[in-house]
Amino acid sequence: MEVYQERVMDEKTDLDLKLTELFKFLNSSEKVKTVSEEELKRMNRQFAIMGMYSDILQERIINFK
Numbered sequence: 001m002e003v004y005q006e007r008v009m010d011e012k013t014d015l016d017l018k019l020t021e022l023f024k025f026l027n028s029s030e031k032v033k034t035v036s037e038e039e040l041k042r043m044n045r046q047f048a049i050m051g052m053y054s055d056i057l058q059e060r061i062i063n064f065k
Contacts, residue, residue: 001064005061005064008060008064011057015053015057018050022046022047026043026047
């Protein structure tokens with residue numbers, strides 16, 4: 001495996017850990033009450049975009065030769 005491919009895999013692992021933590025926060029009824037509605041909207045957008053980014057990294061990994 002090439003060095004850059006290992007970096008992509010590490011990046012996906014790190015990103016997915018962050019996605020999991022953000023998901024937990026967004027789905028915790030008590031913690032989510034601590035942020036404003038506008039901040040919650042930004043966090044939901046962030047979650048969606050991070051998910052797309054993770055999907056792209058996964059596609060790259062699948063296509064490594």
